[in-house]
Amino acid sequence: MKTELLAPAGDLERLKIAVMYGADAVYFGGRQFSLRARASNFSLEDIREAADFAHEYGCRAYVTVNMIPHDSDFIGLPEYLKTLQDFGIDAIICASRAIMTICRQAAPDLEVHISTQQTTTNSLAAAYWQKQGADRLVLGREVDLMNLKTIMSRVEMPIEVFIHGGMCANYSGRCTISNLLTNRDANRGGCAQSCRWNYHLYHGEQLLDRPDCLLSLGSRDMAAADYLEDLLRLNVASLKIEGRMKTAYYLANVIKAYRFMIDRYYNNGEISGEDLACGKKMLARVANRPTYNGFYGGRESGSQIYTLPSQPSQNYVASVTDYRDGFGLLETRNFYRKGDLLALMNPQGQDISFRVERMTDEDGQEVEIANRPMQRLWVKLPAPADRYSFIKMSED
Amino acid sequence: MNVLVSLNKEKSLSRAARLAVSHALISDGRFSSGNSILTREQISSFISAAHRLDIRVIVRVDRLYDEDELDDLADYLRFLSGCQADGLLISDLAVWMLKEREELSLPCIYGPETLLTSSREIAQLKADGLEGCVISKEVPFRDVRAMAEANSGYCWLRLYGPSLLSVSKRRFISLYLEDEGEHADDYYLQEESRELMMPIIEKKAGSWLYGPTMHGLDAVREISVLPLCGVIFDGVFDRDEDVLKALQLHQQVLDGQLSEKEALKNLPDPDGRREYLSVLAVRDTVLNKEEA
CATH class of the missing domain: 2.40.30.10 (Translation factors)
Structure with missing residues (x-):
């Protein structure tokens, strides 16, 4: 089975772009039960059209139902999941054990993919989700390549990993800085990205601020093309691009770049240096934050931003x-x-x-x-x- | 109702026993969050001493673990089982899977801090076999009550202690200062436009950021009749005497010996920067900037 390229879509227009530019699967959120409250998100009619459009081009369609729910959030959920199933949606991406169970009961034909919000970083935690009957697991972005190899050798269920996009400063799903500082719920779609703000650092009474910048927890974005061939050789089920808030142009470029490199791998058995350079050049066009390889190469090497400003692309x-x-x-x-x-x-x-x-x-x-x-x-x-x-x- | 209190020193046990503490929460340097460091020898000795006072011991094994740590983690759990630890406070489902695989008698209280925000979630984990759950701290009290009542005798509630805001694999202080030093004690972040000082602990495994210290002085009577398994007084990085003092104040309010106001004035302020937040003050969150 070939590794899937999974792309985000913030609205129907971007979903169509993702499909046309070569995604094997697309994920998007409805207006309820999903993170990314500020993405346009899809009405039920949009979801139906999205599923039809994706399937017309042989592309799978996943809907994020990935909020960490409070008691009041379950109202209407079974009916919603049943509707997704009726529309032909292939899977939901969820972060809640309870939602998983409701989905199994209300919409048994839907696959259940466990979100990175569950922060699964090892094979034993993965085994828990396998035991509960999950169909796929999205690993935490903190897993490095060596550990990923071991996890892949010990886990039977399909594994999805991130290849590109924004990084949470903290383990995803384990952060409530936004809740405290802005009253916006990070785990129900309201994250204010307070980790990217500036902070003074004290040790006791002593202020330790650097002269050139305050401390920010915010990370560079992931652009892990250097590890693409390794990940393809491991036969991960899916390579995920982050960014439901990103523009159509950004998506088109990023998807096209990875599509190009993945196709080269499957056609030639490798990604040559020249092909990798070409793909990375395509990615660089739309990078609006400094990038790095994520945690694949080991912990935290070059992850922080500090003095490097965002660079809006004029391309x-x-x-x-x-x-x-x-x-x-x-x-x-x-x-x-x-x-x-x-x-x-x-x-x-x-x-x-x-x-x-x-x-x-x-x-x-x-x-x-x-x-x-x-x-x-x-x-x-x-x-x-x-x-x-x-x-x-x-x-x- | 059980009372679980974080302790670092064996000599604190006798006072804890006098305050009717049923469970002590202890930590090691590698597999626990927080910054207390008990060696294996100290852990073994602590458990024996606690059992002599009829106090059960829960060990904090509450980090998220990398794949290459699992063998050492298994060895550690076997050690804890061997010295008769009474249970584990966990944050990674791997720990529960591991103790099941190894058939160790170590009941697990699952407390991932952020993920247990509904009655159904907790009911589901109970059905899966987890022995206990800690209600997430960002839940308004109305929902806490509903979660406890829907899962009678199963839930733990954090009633006192610094609230954990985030966990990261990154070592934020070392990265910022470009050094490889130890940054566990007495470090704080302060957002540039706010006064709140947020304690941050950095260990080899990553960073833990904390917010205000929770208390339940104005809710003790209501909480005392909830069908909880227990309440937690977790000082994280505080001295034992401060945590036990906070417990005593809550008990005095419950017994009517002290007013809430007076007790609040007497809550410990070990670093002079403590900001307290009542569990009743946790608000419903919103999704949009406009509503916030």
């Missing part, structure tokens, strides 16, 4: 909303002008560079510059495009 120029007779209707995201060298990114194939020769607005008036967000302009493109295509700055 994304426009999305394509329509295509007719060689011209694309572009919706502007970042400044560009006539004469600029841009690139067309489609779900399949390599990026195609082109120079902007002519730009017109929707009334046919010639325009020299695109400098308003969401401005819609017709631009001649070097190849056919569709609504899953993006325009970015050329790297040529």
Whole structure:
């Protein structure tokens, strides 16, 4: 069985992008029972459409039901799970033993994947979930490669691990800093990311602040392409990309990069240095925080950020909303002008560079510059495009 | 109702017995959170001394464990079983699986701090065979009552002690200071726009961040009639005398010897920075910034 590439989706548009750019499976949350309250999240009608769309392209669809529930949170849950089953959803991702049991009773055809919120970091804890009948286990992000190898040799159930995206400062599911400092519940979708705030450090009465920065618990993001081949050789069931809050453009790039490297591995038996460099270059385009390999290489090496600021990417120029007779209707995201060298990114194939020769607005008036967000302009493109295509700055 | 109190010193046992402590909670340096360090020899001696006073001993085996620690963990559990420990306070289900596999008579109280927030969750773990559960500390008291009543005689409630906010595998202080020193005692974080001092303990295995110290002085009467298995007074890094003093104050309020207000004034403040929060003051949380 090939390892699955599992991608997040914050809404239906991003789900379609994830499918088109090569995810084998997608995960997303409904409006109830899920973490990431600030993601757009899916209505029931959206969930039905998402399942249909994913299945049409041979992609599996998982719904996160991963809050740590309080007593009042169970209202309507059995009916909701039954609805997910009726829609053809393949699995739920849950972090609660009680929700797992309710799912087994109300919707027995749904697979149950145990969320990383349960912080499973060893084979014995994994055996607990196997004993209870879970179908898959998402390991804690703190497991290093050596320990993962041992876990894989001792556990029979399918194992899912993270390959890319944001990292919690603390063990996921074991943090309530946000609850205390903001009254927003970290384990019910309200995490305020208080770990990324600045803190003074004291020893007794002595202030230990560094001159260059205060202490932040926030971590760099994971970008573990260096370990991709190892993980594929271990035959983990699934490689998960984090980021239900991320943009469509971010997802398209990240999924395309991992799809490219995974396909190279299965076609050639390895990921060559050249392919790895190419994949990492694609990932670097959309990195908006400093990245590292997570815990795969051992504990905490280079994990913290401190003085390194976030870097919003200016690489994304426009999305394509329509295509007719060689011209694309572009919706502007970042400044560009006539004469600029841009690139067309489609779900399949390599990026195609082109120079902007002519730009017109929707009334046919010639325009020299695109400098308003969401401005819609017709631009001649070097190849056919569709609504899953993006325009970015050329790297040529 | 059982009363479980964290203790570090054998000599504290006689006072604990006088205060009707039924269970002592002890820790080692490697497999426990907190920063007390009892050697194996001290643990063995402590358990014998406690049993002579009819106090049972629960050992804190409450970290999350890496795969390459499991063999040593198994050896440690065999040691604890051999010296007649009465149970374990755990945070990783691996410990329960391990003692089951090894057929050790070590009942486990599961206290992952954040995951046990509903009556159904606890009922399910009880059905799975876990011998006890600690209700998560971020649950409003209304829900605490419901959870206790739905699982009569099974739940433990943290009634006193610093509330654990987060656990990380990262050693935040060492990373920040770029050193490899010991940072277990008397370290605090203070968010730059707030006054609250949050104790942080860093050990080889990671970092534990704590918030305000919980107390139940204004709820003791109500709690005393709940069908709990027991209450926990866990000082984590506090001296035994401070934890026992807090216990005594709660008992005095319950017996009507002291008003809540007076007892609150007398709660220990060992580091001069203690901020207390009543278990009744835990609020319902919200999901959105606007509601917060």
